[in-house]
Amino acid sequence: MPIVVDVDVMLARRKMSVGTLAERVGITPANLAVLKNGRAKAVRFTTLAALCEVLECQPGDLLRWEPDGDDGAADVTP
Template sequence: MPIIVDIDVMLARRKMSVGALADRVGITPANLAVLKNGRAKAVRFTTLEALCEVLQCQPGDLLRWEPGDGDAAA
């Protein structure tokens, strides 16, 4: 998947656990794990906003695009 999720990086920078982040954002640790491991198919803007608020960051600090094999521009 060419979208890379860097929640782990921000958690380390903020010295915060996954459980604490999930609690403060209002989602389950399991749902946060799905997102941070890149297995989510979508993310709600309200969830992204809450993540940014709690982690004091921008959306681009959490999500980035990297071209992968077969990802040629049309």
């Protein structure tokens, strides 16, 4: 998937555990693991906002786009 979730990077920078983050955000550790491991199909803006508030970061610190090269769309030049 071309969207990469960097929650683990921010957790390391903040020296915070997954359990602590899940508790402060108000989601289960299992759901946070799904997001953290890139298996989530979607994330609610309220959850993203809560993650940003707790981790004191911007959405772009948690999510980034990387082309996967499967469809060739990233190879198109204007």
